[in-house]
Amino acid sequence: MCMYYIFAICAFATCGGYNGHLQVKVDCADRRQSNLSINIDFGYPFRLQQVHFKAPLCDAKREEILFLDGDFSSAAQFFVTVGVFAFLYSLLATIVYVFYQNKYLKNNRGPLVDFVVTVIFSFMWLASSCCWAKTLSDIKTATNPTQVLLLISACRAQEIKCTATQEPLWSRLNTSAVFGFVNVVLWVGNIWFVFKETGWYKTGQRYPTRSASGKRSSEMRQRQDSFNQSKGSQQVHRQASLNQSQAGFSLPQTYLGKPVICERENKVASQGPKIFVNEM
Numbered sequence: 342m343c344m345y346y347i348f349a350i351c352a353f354a355t356c357g358g359y360n361g362h363l364q365v366k367v368d369c370a371d372r373r374q375s376n377l378s379i380n381i382d383f384g385y386p387f388r389l390q391q392v393h394f395k396a397p398l399c400d401a402k403r404e405e406i407l408f409l410d411g412d413f414s415s416a417a418q419f420f421v422t423v424g425v426f427a428f429l430y431s432l433l434a435t436i437v438y439v440f441y442q443n444k445y446l447k448n449n450r451g452p453l454v455d456f457v458v459t460v461i462f463s464f465m466w467l468a469s470s471c472c473w474a475k476t477l478s479d480i481k482t483a484t485n486p487t488q489v490l491l492l493i494s495a496c497r498a499q500e501i502k503c504t505a506t507q508e509p510l511w512s513r514l515n516t517s518a519v520f521g522f523v524n525v526v527l528w529v530g531n532i533w534f535v536f537k538e539t540g541w542y543k544t545g546q547r548y549p550t551r552s553a554s555g556k557r558s559s560e561m562r563q564r565q566d567s568f569n570q571s572k573g574s575q576q577v578h579r580q581a582s583l584n585q586s587q588a589g590f591s592l593p594q595t596y597l598g599k600p601v602i603c604e605r606e607n608k609v610a611s612q613g614p615k616i617f618v619n620e621m
Contacts, residue, residue, distance in 0.1 A: 355516050363382075368502040
C-alpha cells in the first residue's frame with residue numbers, strides 16, 4: 342500500500358503547492374508612463390478573479406487595477422481533497438494490514454469495508470482527475486499572455502506596444518494531472534485484489550467448484566453405466582451366438598429303449614453254453 346499513498350502525495354502536492362508567475366510590459370509613447378514589468382502571480386486554489394495587477398494608462402498619468410477572469414477553485418480543491426483522503430486511508434490500511442490482521446479478517450467485515458472504500462476512491466479519483474484536467478486547460482487559457490494583454494486598456498491601441506516577458510511554467514500542474522490518472526489505474530486495479538479477500542469471492546468460487554465436480558462425477562457414472570451396459574450386451578450377444586453355434590453342430594439323439602431291459606438281455610446273451618452231466 343505504500344505505493345498508493347506515495348502517488349497520492351505526489352498528486353495533491355504538485356497541485357496544491359503550485360505558484361505561477363506571468364510578466365508583461367507596456368510601452369507607451371511617453372516613456373515616463375511606460376511600465377516595463379507588470380508582475381502577475383497566481384496559484385492554488387486558482388481563484389483568478391481575485392488576482393489583480395496594475396497597468397498604466399498611456400493617455401493619463403494614472404494606473405488602472407485589473408483582475409484576471411475565472412474561478413477554478415472547486416475542481417482544484419476537489420482534486421487535492423481526494424488526494425489527501427486517499428493518502429490518509431492508504432496509511433491507515435497499511436497499519437491495519439500489518440498490526441491488526443486478525444481483526445481485519447474477523448467476521449469478514451474488514452475486507453468488505455475495504456472493498457467498498459476502494460470502489461469509492463476509484464470513482465472519486467476518476468472524477469477528480471477528469472475535472473482537474475479540464476480545469477487545467479481553462480486555467481492555461483485564462484492566463485495566456487495574449488488573453489491577459491487584452492484586459493489592459495492601453496494595449497488595445499495600435500500605437501502602444503505590449504508584450505509578455507515571462508510566461509507561467511505548466512510542467513508541475515501537468516505532472517499533477519498525470520499523477521491523478523496514475524492513481525485511477527492503481528485504485529481500479531486494486532479492486533480485484535480486495536474483492537478476492539471478501540466472502541463474496543469465496544462464496545462464488547465454492548459453489549461452481551462443487552457443481553463442476555458433481556457434473557464430472559455424474560458424467561463418469563454415466564460413462565461407467567454405459568460401458569457396463571455395452572459390456573453386458575456384448576456378453577449376452579456372445580453367449581447367444583455360442584448357444585446357436587452349439588445347437589447347429591449337435592448330433593441327433595436316438596432312443597435306445599429301456600436301459601434296464603437291455604442290460605438284462607445282454608447279461609443273458611453273454612452267458613456261455615450250459616453243460617449237463619448225467620449222473621450214473
